[in-house]
Amino acid sequence: MTEMVFGTQPVRAGDPILPRWWRTIDRWTLLCVLALFGIGMLLGLAASPPLAEKNGFQPFHYVQRQAVFGAMAFVVMLLVSMMSPRQVRRIGVLGFVLAFVALVFLPVFGTDFGKGAVRWYSLGFGSFQPSEFLKPCFVILAAWLMAASQEIGGPPGKAWSLILAAVIALFLALQPDFGQAALVLFSWGVIYFVAGAPFLLLTLLAGLAVAGGMLAYNSSEHFARRIDGFLSPEVDPRTQLGYATNAIQEGGFFGVGVGEGTVKWSLPDAHTDFIIAVAAEEYGLVLVLAIIGLYALITSRALFRLMRERDPFIRLAGAGLACAFGVQALINMGVAVRLLPAKGMTLPFVSYGGSSVIASGLALGMLLALTRTRPQGGIEDILLKQRSGPWHGRDS
């Protein structure tokens, strides 16, 4: 929570909200997010017509939908970014409760849209994927618990948040959605790491993760096939991975040209999981590197700003949100270039998907709210220490 400290920042009570927001927001990150969303629309124009054609809509049906969702996501992001950390924490915890309940009732009311995993609620005009919203909200809750546990005499927040993470991961794995489950566990791990996890324990956890992976490999055929496909040196050109690799190679440095790509016609997930392949084929390495640069910039800038953060909750929540965002992009692109085994994971803001883009807007809004410039002490901290004696009448 912000500690109002005398004379450190030009923040005055009664300051108008918008000017203060504009002064303190991380405008670079905001710009990056806008750029990413623009690129997403651009790629949607390229990647979604085959899907629209298959489903019998006019070619840019999904682009229009995405524009609507994007606008909603943007509004959500701006609104959330104007909140104070305390408000962020509140909506995070509230959202967590709602999303968790939605997740629990998925097997009863959810639908699988013929894809073999019950992950969505069908709402008529669109679908709603609770796990997308659960991720940022869980990060907030876990960070709050973890920060509270650092207080002297605080609650055992580490254990509680770990139990929560495990329960969520279990529900997600039951869908099955191992990708989101892994992402939730990863977020918790990041928060725990920043909160000062002992290295020995981290090593143990890494070992546990490997064991869990092997268990999943042995028990789930779906999972095992993907791992096998990844480990085999020869990429089968008929798999999604084969098409994606081929598309990246076809694109070269400057792409085959707008609308000239072919991979979107062969890949069922061209508009979501493999949108980077469409980008690589039509616009070449240039755009891909630009996308990678934007994600790297958002993630690293957020982490850099958080390094100066004094408040443990803000620090932990921000780190968790930034890392979840970055690692999701990283996994998506790593799969397309065969650095990682095939795992369905959307590219935040770029991939098509209502839940995904709005949840990303929520997460980024929270991140922006948490990384706003706040009085952090710095040199003032030292001054504070020196001045604390006379203030509080303490012997020095």
Add this chain to the structure above:
Amino acid sequence: MIRTPLRPLARILSARAKGENPDAIERENLRLRHEEMRDRQRLRAEGRLLILGLLFFGAFTVVGARMGTLAASEPMEPVAAASGASILAQRADIVDRKGRVLATNLATHSLYAQPPLMVDPDRAALELARIFPDLDADRLRADFTGSRKFLWIKRRLSPEQMQAVHDIGDPGLLFGPREMRLYPNGTLAAHVLGGAGFGREGVTSAEVVGTAGVEKQFDTWLRDPANGGRPLELSLDLSVQAAVEAVLAGGMRLMNAKGATAVIMDVRTGEVISLASLPDFDPNARPAPLAGRDPSDSPLFNRAVQGVYELGSTFKAFTVGQALDLGLVSPETLIDTRGPLKWGRFTIRDFRNYGPQLTVREVLVKSSNIGTARIVAMTGAERQQAFLKALGFFEPTSLEIAEAPTGRPLLPRKWSEIVMLTASYGHGLSASPLHLAAAYATIGNGGVRVMPTILRRTVPPEGGARVMSAEAAATLVSIMRETVAHGTATFADVPGYAVAGKTGTADKPDPRGGYYDDRVIATFAGVFPAHDPAYSIVVTLDEPVETSGTEPRRTAGWTAVPVAAEIIRRTAPLLGLRPEVEQGTGAGLIRVRN
């Protein structure tokens, strides 16, 4: 190192001593401790966030670098590999002994449909039903508009049909290349070749699998790519086979027979030059087996190999031959032929009375049952059994076609004296015409066992077992030559080819017990030319009846023998035999001076 105490006891105690409230001091101390701890944590978190940032930066760099190397590399053509092992469609040809094609492959196309790709399923169904009258438009429409994603429509298309389907112009109708087995000679040698059908089928190719005959027997060999496209060479001679089938078909019609079979075999190598069985079929469109009926009535039934019959008097040659070989008799030994011969409750009669005594030669020439029975009585049951076994009458023939193992001879359970007597003139045991041809080939081969084969042999096989002495075999052939010259088989006396042989007319066994009076198996078995036998021939007619005379004649001399003679007349020149025209007086060349 100076340790800071958890509680500032000194200050608390002094405050207490002064009577002040120490709580403020406690709170202050707690706040300071808390702040110190926060600073520690912040420092640590700063380092860890830096680590995280560097990790992310590194990971993004790796992904970017990987993207770069991929983008810089050449794309490889995405090859849609066929699922599973590819189907080999390179089946070897089958040729006859002179390299003429008996079976080959023809590239055709199959027709399949992918309804999701169809533009106008209704029209496609109607047009298809128009092109293929055997297809039902309603059913096709149901298939095309239903949930099916793929269906076969036709296994093989003619080029005209393919063009017609192509002209429908529906993108959901697709052609798959098919290699089809083609038998360019139609029904010729159908029973030897058998036939082939499709095994595993894919869109791009289908496996051709032999279903019968040589195609089945040599299926693995024919499909083996290691043979490098070498054809399978059969011992058949296509032109001989054509002549045999033509003559046999005519003879079968003339003699009102319900079935006929002929075998011509090289007596030295055992190669089957011709093997015909009527009625026959076209292996290009192999009929389905008859369900619920006697399989031997089906055109698919190979009478020469699968059919076992009591072959009658043709067996007398073996009885006489063995007696000659054992030295029990000479051709001139007199045999008592007074009849009827009674053996227990069993009576043996001759076709007509041949007088009280006949020489061994005359017994065979006139085909006396009583005489043969007397001769076999000298030989004895055990030696007769061993002799017939040595000639191969106790097991299926070794011919390399899939049906050969089913041509198992029917043998009596116990080789009693009655069996001995009846077997001496060919009753009581059944064998296939191919068995008989092989046994006669053994006689023609100077008594050395001949094993029949359908594959071309350039050199006679070594080490055939000797069944009888060369002298006895030669004597037997000379007696059989007399049978043809002025005995029961005079119709077989083809000028110039010195045919030697023996007739056999056997009553057909009635499945209800006993024998039919008016149904016979008429057989001619022989070798030619008699002075140096090269080929053995067996012609068998099933239920023949010759009606040109005043009363129907069924004996082999009137039915099977004329057919065999015509076969020899037609095929001997094709086989490269030189006719030896006996020179009559004044028939020689006259030197004319002018």
